[in-house]
Amino acid sequence: MDSRTVRWEELLPREFRARQDQMPLVYLPLGLCEPHGHIAAFGLDTFKAVWLCEQAASRFGGIVAPTQGYQIHETGYHRPWLKEVIGDTNPNLGSVPPDVLLRMLLFQLRAFVNAGFRGAVLLTGHHGNQADLRIVAEELMTLRPIRIVTVSDPELARVAFHGDHAGKYEISQLLFIRPDLVDLDRAGDISTSPLGRFAQGEDASEATAGYGREILEHSLEQLERLIRDSLPFEDAIDPLGIEETDEIWQSILARRGEWRTLSERNPDLAREA
Ligand SMILES: [Zn+2]
Structure with a gap:
């Protein structure tokens, strides 16, 4: 699996094809x-996701699609959480509403197929x-046999x-x-800064790189297991047209009542990132 890079945007066509022939798997770090x-x-969540995807692609094969630092926030359960951990300070968020992100994700999946x-x-x-x-993944998989693993890093x-x-x-x-993106010396700023707590965790000062490495390696093992469980992939999948993709979007919209990001309660959220 030798190529200079695992990132879609950095691969030359011949390298892209070679990697894809070996393992037709794409990773989208969100x-x-x-x-x-x-x-x-601010980009902590992005750096975690990108690192895990790049390591997985290097070790198990596949290609990493371009990431994005925008995601659903401010709606549903996010709103009281923001109030609690940020207060009235500007959170400097890369936030978009659910329908924008989910529709974008659907068309990203179409691009992958x-x-x-x-x-x-x-x-x-x-x-x-x-x-x-x-x-979004489920609704797309009803029309095309792509195998999609959807997971958050705390789930791994x-x-x-x-x-x-x-x-x-x-x-x-x-x-x-x-x-270089962490400065533990600033932990005490929660009591002196006008920004207040700024969503800082209470045990943040106990962080160590060694503990981080343990978490990440364990997460990669779990990710490898999920990838292996999703094999074998189909030999070929028919392309998806724009109109057909819009029909999938209508099915996703029809399940709007299930969208957790519009709900006041989220059972997946137990003070995890
Ligand atoms: Zn986070």
């Missing part, structure tokens, strides 16, 4: 710019939205590690992936 306390960069992929991993570093991402780490928001769990991972 991130979000949101507050992670005074000690960590039409580019020749027969398996996809949707990996969100922003925990809580994955149930809605799964609705679960059992061995408990997810959090900007606490020891998340900050440790960023410390391992991008130590």
Whole structure:
């Protein structure tokens, strides 16, 4: 599986085909710019998702699609959470409403099918939205036999590690992936800064790169298991037209009552990232 890079946007056509022939699997890392306390960069969720996808593609095969730092926030259960951990301060969020993100995701999946992929991993570093991402994946899979694994990083780490928001769990991972984006010396700013807590986790100061590495390696093992479980892929999948994709969108809209991101309660959210 030798090529300089696993990233779709960096691959030359011959390298892309060679990687895809070996493993027709695409990874979509989904991130979000949101507050992670005074000690960590806004893009923490994105860096986790990208790292896991790039490592998985390097180790197990496949190609990583371009990521995005925008995701669903501010609606449903997100709203009281923001009020609680941010207050009236500007959260500097990369937030979009559910219908915008889910429709975009549907057309991203269409692009993957039409580019020749027969398996996809949707990996969100922003925990809580994955149930809605799964609705999009499910509805597309009723019309095309692509195998789609949809998962959040705390779901991968679960059992061995408990997810959090900007606490020891998340900050440790960023410390391992991008130590230059963490400044633990600023942990005390929660009591002096006009920004207040800024969504910082209570045990953030206990973060270590070693603990982050343990979480990430465990998560990769779980991801490999999910990928292996989704094999074998179909030999070929018919391309999806725009009109047909719009029909899938209507089915997704018809399930709007199930969208967790519009609901005041989210059973997936137990103070995890
Ligand atoms: Zn996070």
